[in-house]
Amino acid sequence: xxxxxLFGVFTLLLLIGTPVAFCLGIASLATVLYMxxxxxxxxxxxxxxxxxxxxxxxxxxxxxxxxxxxxxIADRLIRLAAGxxxxxxxxxxxxxxxxxxxxxxxSGSAIADASAxxxxxxxxxxxxxxxxxxxxxxxxxxxxxxxxxxxxxxMIIYSxxxxxxxxxxxxxxxxxxxxxxxxxxxxxxxxxxxVRRGYPADPFPGFRMLAYFFVAAxxxxxxIFIIFGxxxxxxxxxxxSSCIAxxxxxxxxxxxxxxxxWSGFVEATLGAVRTTAMVLLVIxxxxxxxxxxxxxxxxxxTIALMKTVSDNPIVVLLLINVILLVLGTFMDMAPMxxxxxxxxxxxIKAFGIDPVHFGVILILNAGIGLNTPPVGSVLFVGCAVGKxxxxxxxxxxxxxxxxxxxxxxxxxxxxxLSLWLPAMFx
Numbered sequence: 351x352x353x354x355x356l357f358g359v360f361t362l363l364l365l366i367g368t369p370v371a372f373c374l375g376i377a378s379l380a381t382v383l384y385m386x387x388x389x390x391x392x393x394x395x396x397x398x399x400x401x402x403x404x405x406x407x408x409x410x411x412x413x414x415x416x417x418x419x420x421x422x423i424a425d426r427l428i429r430l431a432a433g434x435x436x437x438x439x440x441x442x443x444x445x446x447x448x449x450x451x452x453x454x455x456x457s458g459s460a461i462a463d464a465s466a467x468x469x470x471x472x473x474x475x476x477x478x479x480x481x482x483x484x485x486x487x488x489x490x491x492x493x494x495x496x497x498x499x500x501x502x503x504x505m506i507i508y509s510x511x512x513x514x515x516x517x518x519x520x521x522x523x524x525x526x527x528x529x530x531x532x533x534x535x536x537x538x539x540x541x542x543x544x545v546r547r548g549y550p551a552d553p554f555p556g557f558r559m560l561a562y563f564f565v566a567a568x569x570x571x572x573x574i575f576i577i578f579g580x581x582x583x584x585x586x587x588x589x590x591s592s593c594i595a596x597x598x599x600x601x602x603x604x605x606x607x608x609x610x611x612w613s614g615f616v617e618a619t620l621g622a623v624r625t626t627a628m629v630l631l632v633i634x635x636x637x638x639x640x641x642x643x644x645x646x647x648x649x650x651x652t653i654a655l656m657k658t659v660s661d662n663p664i665v666v667l668l669l670i671n672v673i674l675l676v677l678g679t680f681m682d683m684a685p686m687x688x689x690x691x692x693x694x695x696x697x698i699k700a701f702g703i704d705p706v707h708f709g710v711i712l713i714l715n716a717g718i719g720l721n722t723p724p725v726g727s728v729l730f731v732g733c734a735v736g737k738x739x740x741x742x743x744x745x746x747x748x749x750x751x752x753x754x755x756x757x758x759x760x761x762x763x764x765x766x767l768s769l770w771l772p773a774m775f776x
Contacts, residue, residue, distance in 0.1 A: 351384075352381055352384060352385055352642075352646050353646050353648060354743075355380060355381045355384045356377055356380075356381040356575060356642055356643070356646070357640070358378075359373075359376060359380045359381070360374065360377035360378040363376060363377065364380075364680060364681075367667060368681050370632060370681065370685050371387070371628070371632045371635045371685075372610070372629045372635075373393070374632070374635035374637055374638070374639045374685060374689075375396070375504035375635035375638065375639075375729070377639060378392045378395075378635065378638040378639050378642055379392050381642055381689055382642070383707075392638045393638075395637055395638035395641045396634040396637060396638045397634070398637065399633055399634045399635075399636065399637020399638065399640075399688075400615075400630050400633055400634040400637070402712060404684075405502075405724045406589040406592065406593075407486075407503060407506050407518075407587075407588045407589040407591070407592040408503045408506060408507070408592075408626065408629060408630075409592075409622060409623075409626035409630075410589075410592030410593050410595065410596050410626050411457075411458050411459075411501050411503045411592045411595060412459065412462075412503065412622045412626055412629075413596050413599075413619070413622035413626075413651060414456070414457075414573075414592065414595035414596045414598075414599045414616065415456065415457030415458065415459050415462045415622070416462070416497060416617075416618035416619075416621045416622045416625075417596065417599040417600060417610065417615075417618045418453075418456055418457065418469070418570065418573075418599050418602075418603065419457070419462060419465065419466040419618075420603070420609075420610060420614040420615075420617065420618050421599065421602065421603025421604075421607055421609050421610040421614070422603065422607040422609035422610075423453075423456065423567075423569075423570040423574045423599075423602070423603070423607070424449075424453055424466040424470060425450040425470065425537035426563070426566045426567040426570060426607075427449050427453050427456075427567055427570060428445060428449040428467065428470055428471065429447040429562040429563045429566070429572075430449075430452070430564055430567040431445045431446075431452060431565075432445045432449075432450060432552065432563075433555050433559060433560040433563045434560070435447075435448050435537075436551070436552040436555075436685050437551050437552055437553060437554040437556075438479075438537075438541065439541055439544050439545055439549065439551050439747060440540055440541055440543070440544020440545070440547075440549040440550075440551070440554070441515050441549075441550070441552040442471065442475045442478060442480060442485075443475070443480070443484065443485075443488045443541075443543075443544055443547075443549070443553045444537055444540055444541070444542035445471070446467060446471045446475070446488045446489055446540075447488065447491055447492040447495075447533055447535070447536050447537050447540060448537075449467050449471065449532045450463050450467050450492035450493055450495055450496065450570065451492070451495050451499070451529070451530075452567075452570075452574075453467055453496070453598075454467055454493070454495045454496025454497075454498075454499055454529070454577075454651045455496075455499050455500065455501075455571075455573075455574040456573050456574060457496055458496055458500070458501040458503050458504075458572060459496055459503070460494050460496050460497050460683075460713075460717060460720055460728045461493070461494040461727060461728055461731055462493075462496070463493040463495075463496045464489055464490055464493040464728050464732050464735070465729045465731055465735065466730070467489060467492075467493070468486070468489040468490075468735040468736070469735055471485065471489060471579070472485045472486065472489060472732075472735050473536075473737045476736075478550070479549070479550070480549060481547070482736045482737070482738045482742070482744045483655075483736075483738060483742050483745065483747075484544075484547065486644050486686075486732045486733055486735070486736035486737055486738055486743050487732075487743055487746060487747045487750050488536070488540050488750065489706060489732045489735070489736070490720075490721050490728050490731070490732035490743075490747075491536055491539075491721060491747070491751070491753070491754060492533070492536050492717070492752040493720075493728050493732070494532070494714075494718065494720060494721065494728065495529050495532050495533050495536075495756070497525075497683075497713050497714070497716070497717040498525035498526075498528050498529035498532065498710065498713060498714065498717070499522075499525055499526055499529035499530075500522040500523075500525070500526070500574070500577055500578045500581070501522070501578075501581075501588070501591065501595065502521075502522070502525060502713070504683055504684070504687060504713055504716070505518060505525065505709065505713065506518055506520040506521075506585075506588055507633065507684055507687050507688065508521065508691060508709045508713065509521060509709075510633075511640070511687055511688045511691035511692065512691055512705060515705075515756065516705050516706060516709065516717040517706075518581065518586075518587075518588040519581050519582050519584070519590065519772075519775075520706050520772040521706060521710075522578060522581055522582065522588075522705050523578075523582060523771045523775060524707070524709065524710050524768040524769065524771065524772050525710055525713065525768075525769065525776050526769055527767050527768065528710055528714065528757065528761045528767055528768060528772055531757050531760065531761070531767065532714075532753075532754065532757045535756060535757050536750060536751035538753065539749045539752070539753040542749065543746075552732060554740075561736055569602045569606050569607070570602065572598075573595060573598055573599070573602075574749070576591075576594065576595075576598065577591045577594075579597055586748055588600075616729050617745075619696070619718050629684055629688055630680070632685050632688075635686055636684065636685040636686075636688030636689055637688060638687075639688070640687060640688055640689055640691075641691045643689070643692060643693060644692055645767060648692075648693055650660070651695075652693050652694070652697055653696060653697050653700050656669070656697055656701075657700075661701075663701045663702065663703060664763065666697070666698075666701050667698075667703070667711070667762050667763070668762075670694055670697070670698070670711075671711070671715060671758065671762060673718070674686075674690065674711075674712065674715035674719075675715055675718060675719065675722075675755075677690065677717055677719065678715055678718060678719015678720070678722060679719055679722045679723065679726075681719070682720075682727060683716045683717070683719070683720060683727075686716050686719070687712060687713075687716060690712060691712070692716050693713070694708070703765075704765060704768075706768065706769060706772060707765045707768045707769055710761055710763050710768040711758070711761060714754075714758050714761060715758065717754075718751065718754050718755065718758065721747065721749050721751065721754075723740055723744065726740075729743060
């Protein structure tokens with residue numbers, strides 16, 4: 351009965367539009383009261399969920415992304431992307447995908463990517479005759495690439511949700527190839543739609559201008575290698591790399607590009623504080639919710655249920671993917687990771703599936719969920735920037751969602767795509 355109280359209260363609150371952090375916290379409190387336990391248990395679990403040293407990386411990566419978004423780095427990455435792929439059919443769509451990939455390697459946030467790249471690219475695409483729905487759909491789907499490639503703070507959340515037993519360096523490395531595959535698939539989708547709609551290609555700027563764009567973007571691109579190389583080599587931890595990212599972002603935006611003024615600095619600081627507060631509240635309440643699931647033996651019941659369906663890992667992975675895709679339509683990313691990890695991690699281990707591989711599958715599923723209503727936060731941001739309704743975007747988003755699901759299936763059933771690169775560094 352306690353399990354029904356936990357999930358029943360959570361679902362009811364979610365359906366009436368309660369913010370997800372309060373859904374998790376109130377459901378946990380109601381269950382604890384029903385069980386006759388002292389309410390302080392919920393607050394102890396909430397505090398312990400947020401009180402992890404590895405969690406320090408999240409606010410600093412968010413802060414670094416905010417600083418770079420306001421300091422001119424996104425502009426230079428877009429110019430570089432335009433030089434490389436702008437001459438392809440539907441050039442600005444291709445530029446959008448490549449720029450999102452580059453910026454994602456700096457921000458690690460899909461929402462920051464959609465805001466920064468979308469804020470620049472969507473108006474430009476509209477002026478050049480691209481339909482708003484195409485511009486928004488390219489932007490929001492390419493934004494989820496940031497979730498797979500370093501420094502994705504959602505990978506850090508997954509590692510923490512797994513009890514800190516999974517290496518963040520391995521997770522960062524495991525997401526690189528799937529992230530590149532997703533970018534390639536979205537570029538193909540953007541090209542196909544552009545050909546059907548007759549969108550133009552931009553002229554090639556020439557190798558001299560391409561070299562100029564590259565040199566201008568180098569200070570921003572270097573951060574990708576600093577974070578990935580430092581964490582992967584063991585020179586510093588993920589938390590330490592996030593602090594280095596902030597210092598580096600300040601130096602580049604203040605002294606190299608000289609585009610970050612005092613008001614921009616204040617806005618970036620306040621924006622990072624607000625985002626961090628929301629993320630940590632969700633993580634804390636989700637931790638209490640996850641502790642209750644473990645206490646009520648929900649993971650063990652899930653394993654038993656899965657084994658009654660099939661003993662075949664292929665079928666089990668397909669079933670997990672379907673469940674995660676459905677959950678992603680109404681649950682935001684951080685609580686989905688915190689809640690689903692303790693449920694499904696024992697399941698995948700029981701079926702011999704690598705936890706690092708599953709981490710990439712979980713992140714990609716949750717990322718796709720960010721572009722599906724009713725709780726598609728990245729889709730909401732893209733539609734707000736592009737000034738179109740969710741319905742207008744959803745009518746033509748299917749080629750891009752199809753490309754994302756295709757990559758998800760590849761990553762799910764070809765583990766080497768996730769595990770080959772981490773194995774190379776061991």
